[in-house]
Structures are given as structure tokens and as C-alpha cells.
Amino acid sequence: MRFAAELGGETVFIEVTEESGRYRVDVGGEALEVDAREVGEGVWSLVVGGASHLVAVSDREGRSAVDVDGESYGIHVEEETRYIVRARGDQGATGAQVLRAPMPGKVVLIEVEAGQPVAAGDGLVVLEAMKMENEFRAQRAGRVREIRVSAGQTVNAGDVLVVIE
Amino acid sequence: MAPLFAKVLIANRGEIAVRIIRTCRELGIASAAVYSEADRESLHVLLADEAVLLGPAPAAESYLAIERIIAAARASGADAVHPGYGFLAENARLAEACAGAGLVFIGPPPAAIRSMGDKMAARRVALQMKVPVVPGTEHPLRDDAEAARAAAEIGYPIMIKAARGGGGKGMRLVRAPGELAGALRTARSEAGAAFGDAAVYVERYVEEPRHIEIQVLADGHGGIVHLGERECSIQRRHQKLVEESPSPFLDADLRRRMGEAACRVAAAAGYVNAGTVEFLVDRDRRFYFLEMNTRLQVEHPVTELVTGRDLVKEQLRIAAGEKLGFAQDDVVRHGWAIECRINAEDPAAGFIPSPGRIASLRPASGPWVRDDSGVYGGYTIPRFYDTLMAKLIVWAPDRDTAVARMARALAEYQVVGVTTTIPLLRRIMGHEDFIAGRLSTHFLDRLVESDRPPAAGRRRAVALAAAAIAAYERVGRTVPAASSATGSAWRRVVWPGWRQR
Numbered sequence: 001m002r003f004a005a006e007l008g009g010e011t012v013f014i015e016v017t018e019e020s021g022r023y024r025v026d027v028g029g030e031a032l033e034v035d036a037r038e039v040g041e042g043v044w045s046l047v048v049g050g051a052s053h054l055v056a057v058s059d060r061e062g063r064s065a066v067d068v069d070g071e072s073y074g075i076h077v078e079e080e081t082r083y084i085v086r087a088r089g090d091q092g093a094t095g096a097q098v099l100r101a102p103m104p105g106k107v108v109l110i111e112v113e114a115g116q117p118v119a120a121g122d123g124l125v126v127l128e129a130m131k132m133e134n135e136f137r138a139q140r141a142g143r144v145r146e147i148r149v150s151a152g153q154t155v156n157a158g159d160v161l162v163v164i165e
Numbered sequence: 166m167a168p169l170f171a172k173v174l175i176a177n178r179g180e181i182a183v184r185i186i187r188t189c190r191e192l193g194i195a196s197a198a199v200y201s202e203a204d205r206e207s208l209h210v211l212l213a214d215e216a217v218l219l220g221p222a223p224a225a226e227s228y229l230a231i232e233r234i235i236a237a238a239r240a241s242g243a244d245a246v247h248p249g250y251g252f253l254a255e256n257a258r259l260a261e262a263c264a265g266a267g268l269v270f271i272g273p274p275p276a277a278i279r280s281m282g283d284k285m286a287a288r289r290v291a292l293q294m295k296v297p298v299v300p301g302t303e304h305p306l307r308d309d310a311e312a313a314r315a316a317a318e319i320g321y322p323i324m325i326k327a328a329r330g331g332g333g334k335g336m337r338l339v340r341a342p343g344e345l346a347g348a349l350r351t352a353r354s355e356a357g358a359a360f361g362d363a364a365v366y367v368e369r370y371v372e373e374p375r376h377i378e379i380q381v382l383a384d385g386h387g388g389i390v391h392l393g394e395r396e397c398s399i400q401r402r403h404q405k406l407v408e409e410s411p412s413p414f415l416d417a418d419l420r421r422r423m424g425e426a427a428c429r430v431a432a433a434a435g436y437v438n439a440g441t442v443e444f445l446v447d448r449d450r451r452f453y454f455l456e457m458n459t460r461l462q463v464e465h466p467v468t469e470l471v472t473g474r475d476l477v478k479e480q481l482r483i484a485a486g487e488k489l490g491f492a493q494d495d496v497v498r499h500g501w502a503i504e505c506r507i508n509a510e511d512p513a514a515g516f517i518p519s520p521g522r523i524a525s526l527r528p529a530s531g532p533w534v535r536d537d538s539g540v541y542g543g544y545t546i547p548r549f550y551d552t553l554m555a556k557l558i559v560w561a562p563d564r565d566t567a568v569a570r571m572a573r574a575l576a577e578y579q580v581v582g583v584t585t586t587i588p589l590l591r592r593i594m595g596h597e598d599f600i601a602g603r604l605s606t607h608f609l610d611r612l613v614e615s616d617r618p619p620a621a622g623r624r625r626a627v628a629l630a631a632a633a634i635a636a637y638e639r640v641g642r643t644v645p646a647a648s649s650a651t652g653s654a655w656r657r658v659v660w661p662g663w664r665q666r
Contacts, residue, residue: 001640003633007625014633023637025630032626036634040525040542042581044631051623055631056525056579064635065584066628070576072588073628074513077636102517104548108354126351130518131334131551132402133355 004083006076013080097139097164101155105129110151110162116144118164125149125161138164168193169485170245170269174217174238175199175209176259177249178228180539180555181463182209185247188477197241199234201227203547208539215241222549228252231259235266245269245484247477251551254460255282271484273459277436281457284328285366287434291454294429299445299453301368312349312367313342319369325349327356328364333403335359338370371445371453373605376400377412378443378458379427380468382479385437388489391424392472393498395441395464398604399593401516406586406609407593408464409503410471413564413602414446423452424493430457439465439480463506463556466537470502470560501567502560505575505590508552512589520548524582529574533560546583554585568600 003014015026023034035047046053056067066073078086109126112118118138125136142164149161172195175182182198186209189196198213203222210216217237219227227233229252238246246263248254248271257278263270272278281287285305288298300319305328306312316323316339325348327335335356337348349365357363380392396412397405411420427442434457441462443455465476483489510516526542538555540546546554559574561567572594578587589612593599596612 001637003636005629005632007629012629014629016633016637018637023630023634025633027626027629027633030626032630034630034634036631038638040527040581042524042635043527043579044635046627046631046634048627048630053624053627053631054579055627056581057631057635058524058581058583060519060584064632066632067579067588068624068628068631070572070591071624071628072591073625073632075628075632077632079636079640102514103520108358109351128358130520130548131359132516132518133334133351134515134517 002080003077004080007073011083014077096145097142098160099124099136099162099164101127101157101159101161103129103157105134105155107149107151107153107155107161108133110147110149111135112144112147112162114144114147118142118144124164127155127161136161169481169487170194170243172197172215172241172243173245173247173271173481174234174241174243174268175213175247175249176228176234176238177247177252177254178204178207178209178539178550180208180537180553181249181251181461183212183539184537185249185477186213188475188481192478192481194481197237197243199228199237201549203549206544207547208541208544217241222547224252224549228550231256231262234259235262235268238263238268239266243268245271245481247271247480248460250460250463255458257282269484271438271480273436273438273440277434278459280434281436281440281459282329284326284330284456287430287456288454290433291430294426294433296426296430296454297452299368299371299455302366305364305366306349309346309349312365313345315367316342316345319367322370322372324368324370325352325365326368327352327360327362328366329360329362330356333400335365336403371447373448373607374398374445375412375414375447375604376405376443376455376606377415377423377446377452378441378462379424380462380465380476381427381431381436381440381442382476382483382489383431383436383438383440384483384489385486386488388492389428389432389436390489390491390493390496391427392468392474392496394420394423395462395467396604397464398606399599399608400606401512401609403606405464406506406508407503407590407599408467409501409564409567410467411498411501413604414450419446419450419452426452426454430454438483439476463553464504466535466556466558467502467504470535470558471498471500472496473499500560500562501564502558503567503571504556504558505571505593506553506586507555507557507578507580507590508586509546509554509583510552510586511584512586516586518548518552519584520546520552521583522546523554523580525579526581527577527579528555529557529577531574531577533570534574535559554580554583564602565600568594 012028025032044055058065105127111123120140145165146163174197186196196213197215253259257275260270260275322340325337337352353363376397383389395410399407441458444452522545528536535558559570
């Protein structure tokens with residue numbers, strides 16, 4: 001099975017073939033013979049050419065946080081066919097930034113108005129969650145197209161807060 | 166010997182409730198946990214001898230509801246109440262309500278909580294005791310105009326602080342007059358939400374400060390000692406992340422002078438029980454009284470490991486009316502201890518909380534490693550409370566060995582399912598400034614801002630292989646075995662939505 005993996009802005013193509021519990025993994029042209037066992041939910045023991053690695057793989061929002069011997073990597077893995085379909089679809093994207101609430105909370109402050117130009121790093125919304133106020137900032141310059149919430153409002157994870165174009 | 170108390174009700178949750186249960190059990194004292202509807206499966210409920218439901222998940226209806234805590238203590242037949250830290254730990258009304266109900270409050274007298282809990286009253290006590298304070302206003306600000314005048318007088322940069330503050334809430338740094346109005350607004354709103362009192366004051370901002378605090382123990386018979394310092398300079402948004410004892414910055418003379426100053430402030434406040442006096446120390450080793458925390462601190466374990474004294478046990482002994490039984494000269498400090506806070510937060514996304522289910526948990530262990538945890542594998546971290554999951558503490562004879570030991574323990578510590586501060590803590594332990602003991606409260610701002618080193622080499626290939634194998638197995642499990650390998654695009658696999666950031 002072929003996968004496309006994104007790590008640090010780079011896409012790596014990986015092919016996994018399995019035979020009776022042993023895996024042959026081609027990572028961007030590098031062939032690895034891997035004896036992999038899931039020893040706990042999301043915890044893997046990988047023996048690769050005699051080297052033993054303990055690896056934790058957590059899935060969050062479509063990305064895998066992969067922890068190898070005390071080093072952490074954020075990897076987005078998907079099947080190659082899906083990657084190809086998605087890469088084609090993206091070419092028509094508008095480039096709008098959609099700020100969504102990453103978790104449930106209360107909107108404390110809205111720092112911008114609709115129509116206002118913003119620079120990268122400008123504060124947009126302050127959301128209170130788990131006893132802390134968290135400020136969300138513009139990822140890049142643009143103009144505020146829409147504000148979907150008001151101060152004092154309770155929001156759920158995934159709710160759209162602000163749209164920047 | 167009879168136990169100090171028959172039963173202690175612990176008016177808290179999470180790791181600190183677990184910590185208190187452990188000492189109670191060692192002393193033959195029964196423990197009664199309290200819990201909200203969101204905490205039925207929390208570790209403190211599982212480990213306590215008894216458990217009493219307080220009410221719904223919001224803290225205001227459970228862990229902050231004094232009358233419910235008192236009712237729970239009465240229902241369980243407890244003779245004492247330990248407040249832990251946070252929630253009602255520094256609330257004089259809980260201490261008074263305990264006294265009114267015939268319960269021993271394991272903490273300082275209400276008057277001491279009030280005088281030290283009011284940050285400006287505490288500053289006045291320090292000044293009376295000839296302990297230096299950071300220049301600032303001596304009363305809450307009436308309005309923005311007064312704030313602007315005071316800030317101009319003190320000189321920018323200034324710090325806005327909540328009069329009843331703590332934990333970094335209601336604090337804002339203001340570098341220029343133009344930022345003042347906005348900072349006042351957010352500080353007041355945070356202070357009002359967190360403490361029910363929106364009053365704020367301003368202080369001069371000390372550049373490159375170190376945050377160093379002194380642990381004090383005072384009994385009800387006039388006995389008072391300090392147990393040395395804790396260095397707490399590694400902070401994110403004014404919340405501590407790494408603490409150690411001793412501080413690499415203090416020598417014996419400065420430690421003695423800060424310890425004596427801390428004892429003078431505590432004695433003047435009529436303080437009894439365990440408390441912490443916080444100082445800022447500037448580049449020139451001048452120290453300024455910051456505030457006194459009238460509770461057990463989150464980071465108390467580092468003091469326990471270097472002094473060999475169980476602070477919860479000392480709190481229980483003092484509350485039961487015993488004398489300290491030792492003097493300042495009997496406090497012997499040995500070796501070096503470091504604590505790292507493992508929080509369910511994403512440091513890469515501005516420390517946004519990441520509650521959720523912990524799929525797997527493999528804590529560190531081994532020589533001189535202590536894991537003060539409030540969670541377990543399979544547990545779901547509720548979104549209603551703070552993000553602290555566990556405190557990892559190590560001891561070693563010297564600082565270099567302690568740093569290496571902490572790095573080893575952090576490499577072992579694995580949490581699957583929620584994002585934690587562990588990767589950031591590993592980077593801190595490997596950072597040349599931390600290793601060299603060059604610390605300031607700005608350390609973390611610079612570390613978070615600096616780019617991560619590019620992932621390379623063998624571990625990168627192993628990480629990619631593991632992610633792909635996990636994906637391969639996940640896809641395989643959701644598909645009937647008969648389906649062919651070429652049909653992958655049509656399999657009914659639920660992929661989490663991808664969105665542009």
C-alpha cells in the first residue's frame with residue numbers, strides 16, 4: 001500500500017508491504033526491513049536492522065504525532081490516491097484563512113472588525129478555555145471578511161470564529 | 166501513637182489530591198476525596214478511601230462551592246480539610262467555614278490568608294519588615310487615567326497585576342503608553358473571571374528577572390524555618406513549567422538573606438503552616454519581594470527531595486498543633502532536584518489546552534525518578550479544569566547529573582492520544598543555556614520562537630515508517646479481509662477533515 005507523508009513541509013512517498021508480521025517499508029527510496037509490534041494502544045516497538053526503537057503514534061486532527069526515542073515529529077499520512085485527488089482540488093482554493101475554535105470555550109474579546117485589514121501576527125480573537133485566555137492571531141496579511149461570533153458567546157470545537165480573505 | 170487526624174477531606178482534584186492521599190495513607194489517616202460529575206473516573210477518586218460527589222462539572226458548582234465542601238466533610242465524618250493548591254486553597258472564607266463547622270483547616274489562619282492574599286497589603290507588610298519590593302502602586306487603580314499617571318511615574322516597561330492574582334492570570338506586560346488601555350482591559354477581564362475581583366495595580370517590570378521562591382514552615386508556637394529556595398524561572402505566560410532546587414544563581418549568603426527576609430514577612434503576617442515567599446532577583450542579584458503564596462505549591466516536591474522532608478506531613482503536623490521540632494540549623498540540604506510539569510497543552514500552538522482521552526501512558530521510572538501524576542492510560546482529561554497531568558521530578562547529587570537524569574526520564578515518558586509539553590521539556594533539557602544554568606523568565610519565549618531543528622537521519626526514517634505502518638494497520642482493520650489491496654481509494658475509511666490553516 002502506498003502513502004504520502006508530509007513532514008516539515010516536505011512530502012515523502014512511502015510503500016508498505018507486509019508478510020507474516022514483518023514489514024518492508026520504502027521511505028522515499030530508502031528500503032527498511034521492519035519487525036513492528038503494537039505493544040500498547042498507539043505504542044509500537046520497531047526493530048530495524050537490529051536497532052530497537054520505541055515509537056508512540058498519536059492521531060490528532062488528521063496528523064500523527066510520532067515520538068521516536070524521545071524525539072517528536074508531526075506527520076500527516078494519507079493514502080497516495082487521496083493525496084493526489086486532494087492536491088488537484090487545492091489548486092482552485094481561494095486562499096481564505098478560516099479561524100476555527102480548536103476547543104470548546106468562551107469568546108472573551110474580538111480584536112478586529114469586519115472589513116478591517118490585518119497584518120500577519122495581528123490578534124483576532126481571545127478565547128477562554130481551561131482557565132486560560134488564548135489569543136488567536138492572523139497567519140498572514142489579509143482583510144477580515146466575516147466575524148461569526150460575539151464576545152461572551154460560548155463556542156464548540158470546530159466553530160468558525162473569523163474568516164480572513 | 167495515635168494518628169494526627171482520623172480522616173482528612175481533600176478539597177481538590179488531580180495530582181495534588183493524589184499526593185495528599187498518599188501521605189495520609191502513610192500516616193494512617195483515612196482520606197475522603199471530593200469530585201464533580203466530570204471527575205468520577207479521576208485518579209484521586211479511584212485512590213481515596215472515600216469519595217463524595219460535590220456537584221456538576223463547572224468548578225463554581227463543585228470545587229469552588231464552600232458550602233458543598235463543608236457538607237461533604239460533615240457527611241464523611243472528616244475532622245480536617247486539606248485544600249491543596251488552586252481552587253479554594255487561598256480563600257479565607259473556606260478557612261473560616263471550616264472553623265465554624267468544627268473542622269481543622271490544613272493551612273494558615275484566615276487573617277494571614279487575607280493579608281497575604283491582598284497583594285498590596287502584602288507589599289506593605291514587606292516594606293514594614295525592611296524587605297525590598299518592586300516599585301509600584303500601593304493600592305488598586307481607580308481608572309485608566311490613574312493607571313497612566315502611575316505608569317509614567319514608575320517608568321515603562323510596567324507590569325499590570327491582579328490585586329487578588331496568582332497563576333499568571335490578570336497579568337500583562339506593557340512596554341509603551343499606547344499599549345496600556347488594551348492591556349488594562351484584558352487584565353481586568355481575566356482578573357474578574359478568575360478571582361471575582363477585577364482590581365489591578367501596576368509594578369515596574371524587572372528586565373531578565375529570575376523567579377526564585379523560599380519555602381517557609383511555621384508552627385503555632387512561634388517556630389519558623391525556611392527550607393531554602395526553588396528556582397522557577399522557566400515559565401510560559403507566567404505559569405511555571407520547570408522548577409529546581411537549589412537555584413544555580415544563589416550562593417550561601419544570598420540564600421541566607423532571602424531565607425531570613427521570607428521568615429520575617431511570614432512572621433509579621435502571623436503565618437502558620439507551609440507557605441512560599443516569592444522573589445524576583447535581578448541581574449545584579451538584588452532581590453525584591455513579589456508575593457506570598459499561602460498554600461502548598463505545585464513545585465513543593467523539589468524541596469522535599471533536597472531536604473528529605475515530606476511537606477504534606479509537616480502541614481498535617483502543624484495543623485494538628487504540633488511543634489516543628491527542628492530549628493533552622495537542622496535543615497540540611499542535599500543534592501539537586503528538578504521538576505517538569507507535564508501539561509495537556511500544545512506548545513507549538515501557543516500552549517492551547519489539548520484535553521481528551523489518553524490512549525496509552527507509559528510514565529518514566531527508575532533510579533531517583535518520581536512521577537506525581539493525576540492521570541492514567543484510558544483516562545479522559547476533562548476540559549473543565551487546568552491542564553496539569555503529572556509532575557516528573559528527579560534527584561541527583563549535582564545539577565549536571567540531575568539534568569541528564571531528567572532528559573533520560575523525559576525520553577522514557579510516553580503519552581499517546583493527547584498533545585503534551587513533553588517534547589518542549591526535552592528541548593529545554595538539551596538547551597545549552599539551561600544546561601549552563603543561564604535562566605530567566607524569558608527563556609521559554611525565545612525557545613518557542615526559535616525554529617525547531619530540521620528532522621533528519623535515522624529517527625526521521627523510523628518515524629515515517631512507524632506512521633505509515635500505523636496507517637496501514639488502521640486501514641486494514643476497517644476493511645473486510647476479502648477486499649483487494651488495489652481498492653484502497655474506495656474503502657470506507659473515515660479520515661479526519663483536512664483544513665487550510
